[in-house]
Amino acid sequence: MAHPTYDCFIQGEWIPANGKQTLEMRDPATGALLAHIARGQAADINDAVQAATRALSPWASRPPVERARILHAISARISRERDALARIESLDTGKPLKQAFADATAAARFFEYYAGIADKVLGASIPMGSDYMDFTVREPLGVTAQIVPWNYPLQISARGLAPALACGNTVVLKPAELACLSVLELTRICHEEGLPPGVLNVVPGYGYEAGAALASHPGVNLLVFTGSVATGIGVMQAAATNIVPVLLELGGKSPNIILSDACLDEALPAIIRAAFPNSGQTCSAGSRVLVQHNIHRQVVDQLASLNARLQVGPGLKDGDLGALISKDQQVKVQRYIDTGRDEGAEVIIGGQALAGTDMSQGHFVMPALLDHVTSSMRVHQEEIFGPVLSIVPFDELEEAATLANSTEYGLVTGIWGNDLRSTHWLAQQVKTGQVFINTYGAGGGVELPFGGYKKSGFGREKGMDALLSYTQVKNICIHVQAPRH
Ligand code: NAI
């Protein structure tokens, strides 16, 4: 079977990387070759930034409704191609097909949502007395650099692209070397639906080559990064050299807090879904359960029986969990489980590879539950980025709040309970960018501002708040006077 080769996309054209090298893209479930991508490097990034710079003024000065119409067309096209996009995403990332469908749906929704507000990016008029007229305008930042991870290539690209484009910015996007085929298909769609040449440029390649070159390029006006804390620090240091704002989304260790009066029949299936989307390789995964002591036993038993029913297999078989992205990730996750055991946690179920089948080539880890986890353990502190859910019992509400806040991260908290005062008190206490009460995720939440406290990062994506991230305010003050004759 012939495998496609995806080049760099610069100034409206597909062109091989200057270095003429390519990288192999493989199916994490089978190891099968899927495609080749260009190995972009500093010279390609430079070409892309120049193209984005040239395209900026014409794009930013268009009537916003024209930008909105193009974004609407992109949204509609993503919806029409949803089956094919989901299949590519599933093969490339390893995730179950239905999760990839949900990603494609969210991608279409991001373009629809920001198309709807492209012509409503309003300023304010500020009263200064009769001597002045004063108003603000929200201008685009300019060339935005977007560095996208491999866990949700399609959704995260759409999340950053749609508001950036709606506000009149141009983009150079560097997708992840481990999975990015859906992003390259989205690039094709944007082009075919009328996005002008140079407005979106995409350079695939390694993080340490294309990514580092983009983060440090002096022609960039905003850096948008989703990924690990370590790489985020490097991106922020590069941004500091050029005095460029950064939007960092760096993952989490998000808890689901179960109070003794929670409806467990609703809570526990939702908590399992929150823990293991994309095999737990999700920044907002609910990777910790904090449970009140008197229901601890019952919760562990019920979670274990729900967990035992989860289907693990290749993405296209469309079970509950697929393969992890790479051998490295599989090894890292299994090491964490061993560490947890060494630290005194009890592995209730899961954690083994998928043995003895035709899937032994795939990077599978069976979803694991770790009980009797305490806040000092590494499995409680660190983002594992795999299918591992730790369970920590607590007595009083104050203790739940302390435990929830006891990691360096602060992305999401789920709270399950029926007492209004307790759930709202906890919502106030937790240091996370999002709080869900008796739900988790709200079906994707394109409309809901999303971002971190603490080392989960800063700046907000999604919702109206993203407009603050993708624009800058200009204040215009006019001295007024009646003409003297
Ligand atoms: P990473 O943070 O290194 O990679 C994310 C993106 O940054 C990729 O596009 C990569 O090519 C790029 N990148 C890598 N090095 C760069 C550099 N020096 N300059 C600019 N861009 C660079 O994450 P990685 O290595 O793929 O995964 C390691 C761990 O990071 C995971 O196990 C997980 O814990 C965490 N992670 C968190 C994500 C999240 O959604 N919060 C997403 C991906 C990884």
Ligand code: MG
């Ligand atoms: Mg890395």
